[in-house]
Amino acid sequence: MAFCPKCKAEMSATEIVCPSCGFDFPTATTDSPPGKSGIAHSPLADIALMISTFAGSIACLIAIGFSLISLSTGQFFNGLVLGPIAFFLQLGMVVVFLRVQED
Ligand SMILES: [Zn+2]
Incomplete structure (x- = not known):
C-alpha cells in the first residue's frame, strides 16, 4: 500500500x-x-577486444591446421576430437567478440 x-x-x-x-x-x-x-x-578494453577477435580468428585456422596434420599422421583423436573442440571454442569466442562490438 502506498500513500x-x-x-x-x-x-x-x-x-x-x-x-x-x-x-x-x-x-x-x-x-x-x-x-x-x-x-x-x-x-584499452576496446583494443584488447579487437586483438582478441583477431587472435581468435588465427586460432581457428591453427585448430583446422592442427586437425588436418593430426589426421594425416594418423592421430585421429587429435584430428577428430581435440582439433574440432579447439576450433569451435575459438569460433564461439570470435562470435561473442564480434557481437559485443556491434553495440
Ligand atoms: Zn492524492
Whole structure:
C-alpha cells in the first residue's frame, strides 16, 4: 500500500495517478540503465577486444591446421576430437567478440 504525497490518500502502489486528487507521479528515473564506464568500456578494453577477435580468428585456422596434420599422421583423436573442440571454442569466442562490438 502506498500513500499519495499530495493528499495522503491510500492508493495502490501500481497506480501512477492518485485516484483521490489526481496527482500525477513523475516518471521514475531510478531504474535507468547504468552508464557505460569502467575498465570494460575503456579504450584499452576496446583494443584488447579487437586483438582478441583477431587472435581468435588465427586460432581457428591453427585448430583446422592442427586437425588436418593430426589426421594425416594418423592421430585421429587429435584430428577428430581435440582439433574440432579447439576450433569451435575459438569460433564461439570470435562470435561473442564480434557481437559485443556491434553495440
Ligand atoms: Zn492524492
